[in-house]
Ligand SMILES: Nc1nc2c(c(=O)[nH]1)N[C@H]1C(S)=C(S)[C@@H](COP(=O)(O)O)O[C@H]1N2
């Protein structure tokens with residue numbers, strides 16, 4: 107009886123020693139490796155497959171914000187029924203299909219989006235110039251601003267002067283992949299140097315207007331119409 111007890115205790119002790127030995131060596135392994143911390147690991151998990159993560163030495167952020175703040179959640183746009191309209195103070199209102207927009211000359215730019223909530227994302231954008239899209243419609247002399255209408259009912263505006271000065275893009279790609287739904291597929295306004303709420307996503311209509319007092323969704327709720335990024 108006593109022999110059996112000693113025998114069993116021996117086996118248990120051996121098992122414990124073996125277990126500690128294995129976990130111990132694992133722990134020391136991981137501390138010697140350059141493993142990412144939890145935050146970079148979370149970031150890493152937000153990148154989509156095929157997405158570029160570095161560009162000319164700059165680290166790109168995932169094509170999705172840290173959390174979704176859209177007024178009605180993430181929208182899914184069906185290209186079959188999608189058109190981008192150019193309306194308002196133009197000689198000839200236009201309707202572009204997705205493919206017709208992509209036929210325009212394309213440009214690539216590394217630009218950071220700053221949200222009023224304190225986060226930012228540096229992304230490699232690819233898109234067409236907004237002025238190229240407007241040119242075909244012929245903006246009337248009375249036109250002062252562009253109002254962006256979106257699938258979720260969101261609106262925001264930019265002065266035509268700002269759009270021209272910054273040579274702003276309407277992007278269809280982020281970090282080398284097709285713009286994900288979360289970033290506004292099919293199109294997002296790359297409002298360089300302007301706060302996040304000027305970056306209209308899921309854009310369906312660009313309306314040219316003379317109303318310098320126009321206020322979009324967040325602008326009419328107290329955010330400045332200038333939306334300058336202060337850095
Ligand atoms: N259509 C549409 N575009 C939009 C928004 C929105 O709710 N709907 N939110 C704006 C805001 S406040 C920011 S910061 C950016 C990024 O939104 P996110 O915080 O949801 O990623 O999209 C902007 N464009």
Ligand SMILES: [Mo]
Nearest residue numbers: 221222302303
């Ligand atoms: Mo925002």
